[in-house]
Amino acid sequence: MTTIVVTQQPVGRQMLIGSVQGHRDWTSGICSCFSDCKSFLLTYCCLPCAICNISTRAGECMCMPWFVPGGLLALRARIRTLGGIRGSICCDCMAMWCFPLCAICQMQRELESMGL
Known part of the structure; x- marks a missing residue:
C-alpha cells in the first residue's frame, strides 16, 4: 500500500464546460407543436404529467416546478444550459409568459433530441 501526500493544492483551474452564450439554437421552433403529436397531446391533455416528465428527464425532482417559485422558468x-442552446433568462421568461404550452412542448422535443 502506497501513501500519497499532497503538498500543494492545484490553483487557477476553471471548470467552464461550454460558452455562456451557447453554441446552437433550439432544434425546433416554439410554434412547432404539431410536429410532435406525442408531446402535443401530453401537454394539452395532461399538463401536470408533462411538467413532471420534463423535470425528471432534466435531472430535477418531479415536484420542483410545482413547489419552487419560477420553477418552470428555471427548468x-x-x-x-444542458444543451448549449443560445438564449437568455429574458427570452426564457418571454417564452413561458407568452406561449407557455408551446414552450413546454418545445422543452419536451429538445430533451428528446438530446437523448434525455
Whole structure:
C-alpha cells in the first residue's frame, strides 16, 4: 500500500464546460407543436404529467416546478444550459409568459433530441 501526500493544492483551474452564450439554437421552433403529436397531446391533455416528465428527464425532482417559485422558468433555463442552446433568462421568461404550452412542448422535443 502506497501513501500519497499532497503538498500543494492545484490553483487557477476553471471548470467552464461550454460558452455562456451557447453554441446552437433550439432544434425546433416554439410554434412547432404539431410536429410532435406525442408531446402535443401530453401537454394539452395532461399538463401536470408533462411538467413532471420534463423535470425528471432534466435531472430535477418531479415536484420542483410545482413547489419552487419560477420553477418552470428555471427548468427551461436548465434545459437550455444542458444543451448549449443560445438564449437568455429574458427570452426564457418571454417564452413561458407568452406561449407557455408551446414552450413546454418545445422543452419536451429538445430533451428528446438530446437523448434525455
